[in-house]
Amino acid sequence: MCTAVVLCAMGLLGSTATAAYADDPKNPAADARRAGQSAAAADADARRLDDVRRKIDALYRKAEQATDAYNAAEEQVELQQKEIVRLARSIDSTQRKLAALKRQAGSLASAQYRGGGLPSEAKLMLQADPEAFLDNATLARKGQFAAKRVIGQLARLKGDLERYSDSATDRWEQLEAHRKKKESAQRDIKKKIDEAKELESRLAAKEKDRLKKLEDEQAFKRQQKWLDSGVLNDIGSKASTAGKKAISYATAQLGKDYVWGAEGPDTFDCSGLTLRAWQAGGRTIPRTSQEQWRQLPRVALRDMRPGDLIIYFSDASHVGMYLGDGALVHAPRPGRQVTITGAGSMPILGVVRPDGAAGDDGAHHTDE
Numbered sequence: 001m002c003t004a005v006v007l008c009a010m011g012l013l014g015s016t017a018t019a020a021y022a023d024d025p026k027n028p029a030a031d032a033r034r035a036g037q038s039a040a041a042a043d044a045d046a047r048r049l050d051d052v053r054r055k056i057d058a059l060y061r062k063a064e065q066a067t068d069a070y071n072a073a074e075e076q077v078e079l080q081q082k083e084i085v086r087l088a089r090s091i092d093s094t095q096r097k098l099a100a101l102k103r104q105a106g107s108l109a110s111a112q113y114r115g116g117g118l119p120s121e122a123k124l125m126l127q128a129d130p131e132a133f134l135d136n137a138t139l140a141r142k143g144q145f146a147a148k149r150v151i152g153q154l155a156r157l158k159g160d161l162e163r164y165s166d167s168a169t170d171r172w173e174q175l176e177a178h179r180k181k182k183e184s185a186q187r188d189i190k191k192k193i194d195e196a197k198e199l200e201s202r203l204a205a206k207e208k209d210r211l212k213k214l215e216d217e218q219a220f221k222r223q224q225k226w227l228d229s230g231v232l233n234d235i236g237s238k239a240s241t242a243g244k245k246a247i248s249y250a251t252a253q254l255g256k257d258y259v260w261g262a263e264g265p266d267t268f269d270c271s272g273l274t275l276r277a278w279q280a281g282g283r284t285i286p287r288t289s290q291e292q293w294r295q296l297p298r299v300a301l302r303d304m305r306p307g308d309l310i311i312y313f314s315d316a317s318h319v320g321m322y323l324g325d326g327a328l329v330h331a332p333r334p335g336r337q338v339t340i341t342g343a344g345s346m347p348i349l350g351v352v353r354p355d356g357a358a359g360d361d362g363a364h365h366t367d368e
Helices: 002-022 028-114 120-125 130-201 205-228 241-252 270-280 289-295
Strands: 309-312 318-324 327-330 339-342 348-352
Touching (some): 028 205, 028 289, 205 339, 241 270, 241 318, 270 289, 270 318, 270 327, 289 348
Antiparallel strands (some): 309 318, 327 339
16 A cells, blocks of 8 residues: 555656646747647637638628618518509599599489480480471480490499509509518518627627727738739729719718618618718619619729729629729628728629719629
8 A cells, every 4th residue: 555655646746747847937848839839729719710700791791681682672662652652542533533424324314214214216206396306316416425435434444443453452462572571681680680799799809809800801802902903004084073972972971880771871881871972972873782783884894983883792782982092982781880991802793883874884893
């Protein structure tokens, strides 16, 4: 037993001595090991933070896509509501006309009843006075034409009323479908934004600062790659008068929060900012980035001028305004503010010009 205790004690001491030696601050091998462990930990931490950044970016991208779907559904809801109001007015007007014609038809029937119910032809044959006969014949023809006209109008109005009613029913069904799409997109947006915020909330204050720096570094790298391609060599146009007004409005919003679905004046989403900016420039443009891409005249990247809108990502889910010299003003995402960044900091789908001519259509440039 004594031998066992002594061996245990020696082993313990030997282990302690080894550990003490390893932790000796003057030991170069220990320093190298600690440095290696520290570097490995830092690399692992950087990878973890970059992974968080990617997940947050993906969630906000999905939220932005859903925001575009929400805005499009909202536009459709408004259009359907206006159409239903128009149809309701048409139905009301037609019903009033129908009621008036029914009264007129009733008056004709009453007149015939008061006349004894004899056909007008028989009454004419019983007339003894030739002149009275001719006068009555003319009146009879007019009466027949009037009756036929009333009957024809009644038939047409009934047909119109049925068509309006069917159309109104169809519009109501479309309205409900678009409302459901809008509500679904709204839920999807909230879910994605909440998930992204939850990820960010787990980070310490220092990590949040590092996350912002990582985002800026990634944007800088993409911008530098875009500039290195020589893309600015051919871009030298000046802004139009309307474009200058749009730029002035957009840059005046710097620092305001991004809020999905917002159109100002205190908060904006990406297409809400470009919409209001170009309204200030005297142009009405579509509400969503996808519709801006679809409806506005496109210009080639080399022909881009300040005030033009740059559409980003293959699904046209983001938009910003070109300022010149490779710079862009845009509302980035939830949790960020309207800011100026590099125009090449995101994958470019193409460029559109709100004050361009109908034929001012250029080939689009994709930088995925």
